[in-house]
Amino acid sequence: MSLEMERDCPECDSNEFWKTAYMEIHLGKKTKWRCSDCGFGFIQIDGDIRTA
Known part of the structure; x- marks a missing residue:
């Protein structure tokens, strides 16, 4: 699994995100x-659910 992801940030012009935490939960991989x-952050659960 990669430690970085390319995605447009809604707060600034950057498109580089870094993984800060990872764990297994009952819904999948968080x-x-x-x-x-x-420093804008979001949570992704099992690749499908996003909090952003």
Whole structure:
């Protein structure tokens, strides 16, 4: 699994996110991502559910 992801940040012009945490939960794999420039973060669960 990669430690970085390319995705447009809604807060700034960056498109680089870094994985800050990962764990297995009853819904699937929970991954926290954080923008490398502004610190905007979101949670992704099992690749489908996003909090952003």
